[in-house]
Amino acid sequence: MRFKKLYVVGSLCIIMCLSAAGCEGQQLVESNEQRDWIGAECDNRETCAAWGDEVAEELELYYGSLVDMQSVELSAEEEERSEEDEAIIAEYQIEGNAFIGDIESTDAAEHERLWNDFAWLFPLEERKMVTAFSVFSHVDTLAHVVQHEDNAQEWSLAMNIDPAIMSPEEKMATLVHEFGHLLTLNSTQVDPFVEQRSCTTLFLDEGCASKDAYIYAFQSRFWPELAYDYNDKQFVSEYAAMDFVEDIAESWMNFVLTEKPAGATIAEKKVLFFYDYDELVMLRAELLARVASWMERYAKD
Numbered sequence: 001m002r003f004k005k006l007y008v009v010g011s012l013c014i015i016m017c018l019s020a021a022g023c024e025g026q027q028l029v030e031s032n033e034q035r036d037w038i039g040a041e042c043d044n045r046e047t048c049a050a051w052g053d054e055v056a057e058e059l060e061l062y063y064g065s066l067v068d069m070q071s072v073e074l075s076a077e078e079e080e081r082s083e084e085d086e087a088i089i090a091e092y093q094i095e096g097n098a099f100i101g102d103i104e105s106t107d108a109a110e111h112e113r114l115w116n117d118f119a120w121l122f123p124l125e126e127r128k129m130v131t132a133f134s135v136f137s138h139v140d141t142l143a144h145v146v147q148h149e150d151n152a153q154e155w156s157l158a159m160n161i162d163p164a165i166m167s168p169e170e171k172m173a174t175l176v177h178e179f180g181h182l183l184t185l186n187s188t189q190v191d192p193f194v195e196q197r198s199c200t201t202l203f204l205d206e207g208c209a210s211k212d213a214y215i216y217a218f219q220s221r222f223w224p225e226l227a228y229d230y231n232d233k234q235f236v237s238e239y240a241a242m243d244f245v246e247d248i249a250e251s252w253m254n255f256v257l258t259e260k261p262a263g264a265t266i267a268e269k270k271v272l273f274f275y276d277y278d279e280l281v282m283l284r285a286e287l288l289a290r291v292a293s294w295m296e297r298y299a300k301d
């Protein structure tokens with residue numbers, strides 16, 4: 001999850017296709033996969049690390065830091081409202097690139113644009129587990145992902161509808177953070193069908209981490225204790241100190257969106273952690289190519 005200020009742990013009950021009409025699939029706009037990409041200009045770990053750094057540096061020169069969240073001061077009344085649950089506005093099914101919703105809804109096109117903000121950034125192959133999308137309003141929750149209650153291999157993405165709550169940079173970084181959860185908690189990484197008593201690695205709400213799961217390696221290396229106080233030498237953000245699930249998502253976001261650090265602090269070592277995985281270095285380059293075109297689209301708007 002990613003919040004402006006508060007951290008809330010909760011689960012969503014996904015009710016798909018509330019009405020019969022809602023189940024008639026309609027693809028409202030052409031697949032975003034058909035758009036032209038700049039594409040990452042690299043094909044191995046070394047060249048992709050270097051190419052990614054070039055793009056990350058250019059992006060920062062142009063837009064400023066992409067990972068700093070502007071903190072907001074909530075009024076007393078907003079503070080109270082931040083405790084409230086998100087108000088779900090609409091829920092949709094996702095099948096590949098098809099956005100299946102109630103076409104009668106006047107807001108469906110707007111909601112699909114919000115979905116496309118996510119779909120634009122991540123290759124279909126990497127986000128196949130996302131089979132539901134919901135739109136909500138809330139005073140400071142930006143977005144979250146939730147494992148499906150009945151089909152544990154499937155996930156739902158939820159996004160805040162209010163454009164005023166986050167800048168384009170914050171929205172993009174938030175989506176990279178949420179994708180970090182999908183990357184580290186999906187059923188190929190964390191087996192939802194292994195019970196706690198049979199789990200010899202790391203047991204999470206989502207299931208049992210596989211022996212070579214990113215999150216197991218990260219937790220073993222950086223979270224020998226159960227809880228930590230925040231300090232900037234150890235964590236890439238205050239939010240990261242919440243728990244190792246948020247720490248790996250925040251560190252992932254910094255890995256994707258900032259230049260490769262020297263590794264002088266534990267916080268930097270947490271970012272370097274991802275460079276141990278060739279496939280993630282290549283994925284970072286691809287995501288940065290997409291981030292560049294995503295940001296350009298917003299700059300044009």
Ligand SMILES: [Zn+2]
Pocket residue numbers: 001002177178181245246249
């Ligand atoms: Zn999170």
